[in-house]
Amino acid sequence: MTEYCYEYQLVCDIVRENFGEQVTEVAKFLYVAGPQSVREIRSGTKLPVEVIRKALCVLLQHQMVTFVEVVRGGSLVTQYKLLSNNVCLRLRFPQYVSQMNQQYGKQGEALMEVLLERGIVSTRQLLQEAVARSTVDAAGSVASEQVEYSAAKRAFKEMCAGGYVVRAERMVHATDVPTASKQDTAAELALLGGSSEAPAASTSPEPEKRKSKGKGKDKDKDKEHKKRKHKHDGKEKDKEKEKHPSRRRKLDEGKEVAVEPSEGLVSINTSPEMMLLSGQLGVPDAASTSVMPIPETTAPPPPQLLTETESAAFSGTVDTTHSEAAELETLWRVSFQQFLVDARKQACIALVSEKIDSTAGHIIRAMFELSRNGTESVDVNALHHALISNTTTKELSTVSLSTLQNYLEVMCKDKTQPVGRRYVPGSRDPGNLFSLNLNNMVSVLKQKMVESVIHDKFGPRSFRIFRILVLKKVLESKQICEFAMISPTETRERLYQLHSAKYIHMQEVPKSADHAPARTMYFWTVRYDETRRVVCGEVYKAISNLRARLAAELARASEAIIKYTSQCPLSELEREQIEQLQITQERIEASVIHMDDMLMRLRDF
């Protein structure tokens, strides 16, 4: 539970800093309560429905919330779920921007900055803002916009090909859209035209449609008739309807009946997703909390990368003006998964390079490259060819097939087992296929990180005791004392120290019913997943503390900062304050980034 409390604190801090109090209230409720519908959020947070919808829109825009449709009481209800991991990913944004700068230059950096700030952006808006940023950043010279635009387009294509940017998924399921032609036309106009007007309640599709499964229209009419029977007074009827309006839309042969939303219910035609798509809700800036401008957003197409035809149209090599215009309105988002895959790959290569040698690291890198094509197992000959054709490393060009075979054998027999052998019965060379054991490498990385924390925090002897328990599973303190060659007193003290920090666990096995200590055996063990969660929780809290301290320091020196940024003359004291603040800020931010890297290894790998 402690880990979740600390994560909750960090999530609230990040959301509050970026999106304000109201969005934080919604995020807090979703974290604590789990997936909830808008109605439940309203009853939990006591915020107005409009505010909740806008807050959900903001969180959806920035991929911090996802929605699922569940069947409850025979009807479909949309529930929103907070993605706390994605919220914490905001700590990693500077690294993403830096990585894009290294790989794709300043255009890549500008594109990534816009995407991370906006969440989901259309191609047109993305390129315009990226060009504006990279033009402003150019020191002194003002490059022509056309050149910058072409460079930005090129970088954007490469980022898409690398998998760092993907199309934003549709927010509305196609099956939810009714098939009436008038509705389609109106919906399309609303979605594609980017109109700021609200779609007509009677014609727009409904993501929160209450479906009556397998029941005909007659049964609905009967039910309605039965309901009316019980309501004698017209006024009471109206009041009843206001309190508990019917949740079912009845399609009566082309005639549609719009449901008037009451205060307690979300309008099925003005759910957050629909309002986002129709352009009613805007994308907030980082600083804005209550006023949200209305952008021109359009319906996102299905999640696909650019096909060859589309990329050709996008690059302008194919003369399809209409398709290019439509392509410029396509919505895009950052694929955080790709960054994680890259980081994990680098960590695995570094692990093998350290464990064996650099050549083994290159072999693992080549196997990763080959696995991108979808092949699980790699033949030695294919791997040898891939290594030789890799022109970046000259030493690999002299690696012979037998040497490669030896390296693979060594890696198969190593304790970490980064590579596994795959036996294919009936094939010509059984056992000549090798595959990467990603699980093994990742578990070693996590284990080493946890052990590093224990070694630094409790000392080498406590580390030795922890390792004994990891290797031997369950032991008594006397056995631990013998294995570790530490005195019994010190062993007991260290065991209780680790136990109070919840890094190890004790199991009582009583010999008698009264649980008398003299007749009870106490076994010590390590529950590795729980230990890892404890470490994660402590890191969450440390990050929250450092961020709080940085915010306090910045608030304390706010006057000096205002003077410094407006280039007013500073006193000696203020100058020292600014210098100290810069050192503090760099130290804290570097520390937060490194601790987030730890979290990535422990939690996300």
Place this chain on the structure above:
Amino acid sequence: MVYDVEPSREITGGAWYNEQDLDEDFIEVLHDQCYLFISNKSFASAEEVYHFIKESRVFEADLRLEDIQTVLNTLIFDGLVEDIRDPRGPAFSAKVLYKRARLDLPPNEFTHSPCSICPVFESCAPNGVVNPVVCPYLTAWNALPPQY
């Protein structure tokens, strides 16, 4: 006891005990010597380490092969040494060899921050009496020179 009768190791505690107390300094020195020997060689078996310790005549205590095995196990638990099967021998009865472990513990920033060693870490809260805004440990940490 009679002078020419050697007491049992179960009573004396073996080579590790000196007058009923665990001789931690002796264990520590033996631990370092074994690690140095294994580091200088690519692979070493327990017998080779035992012969090295015996021939060095540094230690007066009567050490046995099992004692050296125990010390080598502590090297494994410390993550300094790894045990592997001798690749030259048959797979099912291969001798156990020891080699220096090449995987060091990764650096972690969490233990470099004062929060990791703070005695009141559990009590620390944003609006509490103990909070990061007025934390003296963070103040001292921030006051360190830039290279730390």
